[in-house]
Amino acid sequence: MTLRNDLQLIYDWIPEKSHVLDLGCGDGALLSALTQSKQCTGYGIEINPVSVQAAIERGINVIQADLERGLTTFGDQSFDVIVLSQTIQAMQNTETILRDLTRVAKQAIVTFPNFGYWRNRLQIALGGHMPVSERMPYQWYNTPNIHWCTLQDFDQLCAKNQIRVLERTVMTGNHRVEILPNLLGSLAFYRVG
Numbered sequence: 001m002t003l004r005n006d007l008q009l010i011y012d013w014i015p016e017k018s019h020v021l022d023l024g025c026g027d028g029a030l031l032s033a034l035t036q037s038k039q040c041t042g043y044g045i046e047i048n049p050v051s052v053q054a055a056i057e058r059g060i061n062v063i064q065a066d067l068e069r070g071l072t073t074f075g076d077q078s079f080d081v082i083v084l085s086q087t088i089q090a091m092q093n094t095e096t097i098l099r100d101l102t103r104v105a106k107q108a109i110v111t112f113p114n115f116g117y118w119r120n121r122l123q124i125a126l127g128g129h130m131p132v133s134e135r136m137p138y139q140w141y142n143t144p145n146i147h148w149c150t151l152q153d154f155d156q157l158c159a160k161n162q163i164r165v166l167e168r169t170v171m172t173g174n175h176r177v178e179i180l181p182n183l184l185g186s187l188a189f190y191r192v193g
Contacts, residue, residue, distance in 0.1 A: 003033055005174045009189055010083055010109050013167070014040065018080040021045070021105065023067055023097075024087035028055030035059075042079065068092055071100040079105040086187075088112050089147045095161060102163050107193040114170065116150030117186045133186065151182040158192060167191040 003011055007030045014020060016038045022031050025044025028051075034040035044062040046052050055062040068091060082105040084097070089112045091097055101108035113136050114120075120131035130140040149157075151170065158165055170177045170185030177185035 003029060006085065006111060006171070006187055006189075007033075009169060009171070010085060010111065011038075013109055013189075013191055014038065014081050014083075016040070018042075019078075020081050020083065021074070021079045022083045022085075024085065025055055025060070025062060025083075026051050028058040028060035028062060030083065030085070031055070031060045032058045067097060070096055071104050074100075074104045076103055077106060080107070081105055082108040084108065085111045086113065089149065092146065094147055095157070098157065098163065099161055102193060107166060107191055110154075110190045110192060112149065112154070112188055114150055114182065114185050114188045115148035116152070116182045117172070118183050119186070121183075151185070151188050154188065154190065158190075163192050165190055166193050 010030060011033055014034060018040045020031065020034060020040050020042035022042065022044045025031055025046050028044050031042060031044050044055050044060050045065050045067060046055060046062055047064065047066050049064065052062050052064045067087070082101045084101060088094060088097065088110055101110070119133060123129060123131040132139060136143070155165065169189040170181035170187070171189070172184060172186045
């Protein structure tokens with residue numbers, strides 16, 4: 001099974017036989033690959049009914065729920081890994097969900113579009129408008145993204161909430177960005193605990 005490049009990196013970070021909770025799992029592609037190839041178990045949570053149906057058709061255990069209500073139904077350390085891929089920027093209660101991630105799982109993988117990416121900065125500086133890109137394909141008035149952050153912003157939020165950053169990778173397209181990641185990277189991947 002071929003995964004999108006961002007999901008492939010997340011897949012690579014998850015150890016075999018892990019118990020995984022995928023928040024905002026979409027059509028279940030990641031969980032499907034993990035169960036088939038790495039013998040992982042777990043659940044997806046998704047709010048969109050079309051995506052829920054697609055995940056069910058893939059054989060994924062999926063719960064239709066709104067993440068804004070938190071993860072109170074899950075006990076402490078009940079999962080090995082929680083995935084929150086390109087969803088945190090669309091959440092009202094960012095700090096609550098971030099703290100819940102590290103309570104419910106041994107580690108969490110969080111990804112988000114980097115608002116500090118040079119093309120985003122350029123669109124604001126020269127175009128005078130909010131950025132529209134592959135990672136952020138919406139206009140300002142219809143975007144689900146309500147919180148824009150950079151790598152430095154996320155690092156500060158983790159520090160404020162005493163969450164350890166275990167690993168960070170930044171990508172643009174299919175390429176990892178090593179030099180000036182906050183400027184040259186369009187998508188951030190964090191492994192936190």
